[in-house]
Amino acid sequence: MPDIELLTFIAVKAGLNSTFFTSTAKIASRFHISQQSVSRKLRALASEGLVEFSSSPKGVRVKLSAKGASILKSRFVELKQVFASHPAPFLEGSLESGLGEGSYYMSQAKYVSQFEQKLGFRPFAGTLNHGVSEEKLAGFLSQLEEIAIKGFRTGQRSFGSIRAFPVLVEKKYGAAIIFPERSSHESNVIEVICRENLRKKLKLKEGSSVKLFSEKL
Amino acid sequence: MPDIELLTFIAVKAGLNSTFFTSTAKIASRFHISQQSVSRKLRALASEGLVEFSSSPKGVRVKLSAKGASILKSRFVELKQVFASHPAPFLEGSLESGLGEGSYYMSQAKYVSQFEQKLGFRPFAGTLNHGVSEEKLAGFLSQLEEIAIKGFRTGQRSFGSIRAFPVLVEKKYGAAIIFPERSSHESNVIEVICRENLRKKLKLKEGSSVKLFSEKL
DNA sequence: ATTACTAAATTCCGAGTAA
DNA sequence: TTTACTCGGAATTTAGTAA
Numbered sequence: 001m002p003d004i005e006l007l008t009f010i011a012v013k014a015g016l017n018s019t020f021f022t023s024t025a026k027i028a029s030r031f032h033i034s035q036q037s038v039s040r041k042l043r044a045l046a047s048e049g050l051v052e053f054s055s056s057p058k059g060v061r062v063k064l065s066a067k068g069a070s071i072l073k074s075r076f077v078e079l080k081q082v083f084a085s086h087p088a089p090f091l092e093g094s095l096e097s098g099l100g101e102g103s104y105y106m107s108q109a110k111y112v113s114q115f116e117q118k119l120g121f122r123p124f125a126g127t128l129n130h131g132v133s134e135e136k137l138a139g140f141l142s143q144l145e146e147i148a149i150k151g152f153r154t155g156q157r158s159f160g161s162i163r164a165f166p167v168l169v170e171k172k173y174g175a176a177i178i179f180p181e182r183s184s185h186e187s188n189v190i191e192v193i194c195r196e197n198l199r200k201k202l203k204l205k206e207g208s209s210v211k212l213f214s215e216k217l
Numbered sequence: 218m219p220d221i222e223l224l225t226f227i228a229v230k231a232g233l234n235s236t237f238f239t240s241t242a243k244i245a246s247r248f249h250i251s252q253q254s255v256s257r258k259l260r261a262l263a264s265e266g267l268v269e270f271s272s273s274p275k276g277v278r279v280k281l282s283a284k285g286a287s288i289l290k291s292r293f294v295e296l297k298q299v300f301a302s303h304p305a306p307f308l309e310g311s312l313e314s315g316l317g318e319g320s321y322y323m324s325q326a327k328y329v330s331q332f333e334q335k336l337g338f339r340p341f342a343g344t345l346n347h348g349v350s351e352e353k354l355a356g357f358l359s360q361l362e363e364i365a366i367k368g369f370r371t372g373q374r375s376f377g378s379i380r381a382f383p384v385l386v387e388k389k390y391g392a393a394i395i396f397p398e399r400s401s402h403e404s405n406v407i408e409v410i411c412r413e414n415l416r417k418k419l420k421l422k423e424g425s426s427v428k429l430f431s432e433k434l
Numbered sequence: 435a436t437t438a439c440t441a442a443a444t445t446c447c448g449a450g451t452a453a
Numbered sequence: 454t455t456t457a458c459t460c461g462g463a464a465t466t467t468a469g470t471a472a
Contacts, residue, residue: 033466033467034466034467034468035467036466036467036468037465037466037467040465040466057472
């Protein structure tokens with residue numbers, strides 16, 4: 001595998017189209033490796049066709065090749081995908097059947113009172129199961145406020161903490177995506193608690209499309 | 218030094234904020250190295266504090282740490298400097314003779330309908346062959362949006378995918394530079410598909426100078 | 435001052451395998 | 454199925470130098 005570190009260094013110093021004159025020793029001290037290694041690595045990049053390279057007792061002259069540039073470009077595009085993505089302003093999903101574990105939480109007063117206090121609404125007893133794309137979910141969640149709902153114990157059992165992300169269903173109805181403590185975030189199905197009985201109010205049935213919006217609009 | 222390849226892979230898969238569940242064997246086959254090496258490298262990333270990592274007999278769960286994200290971010294900024302610096306606002310070239318392979322594509326309905334849908338115009342049947350400097354081409358392309366045109370099969374043969382980069386000819390006419398799947402990008406001659414018969418409209422002849430502009434003006 | 439060869443030291447990798 | 458340990462061999466690095 002080509003030494004991307006060094007290739008990137010050359011690209012930054014020389015740009016895409018110009019040559020760059022320096023010495024292997026200078027590059028070596030920049031990377032805290034030996035002069036010999038830089039010499040070897042430069043020749044390796046050249047033999048792979050990633051740079052044009054010539055050396056003399058005066059120093060080395062290096063230039064990115066088209067192939068080298070295209071390798072770096074593809075890495076740039078990858079990282080751009082990570083850092084420069086514009087998170088969607090809403091998350092579209094479809095209603096799934098089933099009540100989900102969440103319904104049970106709604107019956108626990110210690111959860112409900114926290115929801116009321118921290119989310120600003122008292123949730124309807126049922127929850128919506130919402131089928132979404134995992135990838136879009138991650139991007140959408142990253143722009144939401146995260147609210148911690150504490151766990152507690154009753155005589156019988158312990159209830160774990162819950163992570164809640166406030167959203168607006170169809171830009172209107174106060175709601176929150178909830179993740180019980182140990183859930184992985186990797187499901188295609190998320191649970192949504194709502195102020196009202198949205199299943200009725202919006203006449204939802206299985207497969208209905210539902211959009212969740214960020215509250216920051 | 219940390220394994221940036223793997224770190225980038227994790228970033229692309231998991232994004233900045235979510236966890237990613239997979240197995241060391243899957244990652245291994247992606248990179249063509251052994252399962253053992255992936256295991257070792259993941260633990261190395263974790264011990265350097267670049268990822269949060271846990272493993273079980275079910276698989277591995279990985280998440281980028283803040284430190285890991287910042288390392289990738291700095292590499293992103295470096296590459297941005299290289300590719301997004303001062304790209305030429307246009308690409309000048311000269312009309313070459315010949316029809317090019319592209320003309321044939323224009324006769325394939327499955328390509329044409331995709332062009333129409335994704336590029337926003339139905340291309341004229343002919344293509345322009347445009348002689349340009351390879352170096353300038355790379356820089357110019359880097360600032361353009363890239364649109365994927367999918368390949369397909371007919372009874373007789375298969376047609377590969379095409380990469381298309383929307384441009385404006387002479388700041389006016391909707392067009393796109395196209396690269397058939399296996400072409401190398403390293404030719405001096407690129408093919409341009411246009412909304413109209415520019416050869417007539419602009420009274421072009423062989424050797425005529427033509428300027429392609431980025432659509433983002 | 436350079437680059438880069440040779441050889442020794444070091445690191446890295448993966449097959450085999452336990453848990 | 455998993456992960457990850459051991460260990461022998463492969464690959465990489467660098468010190469010492471020649472040119």
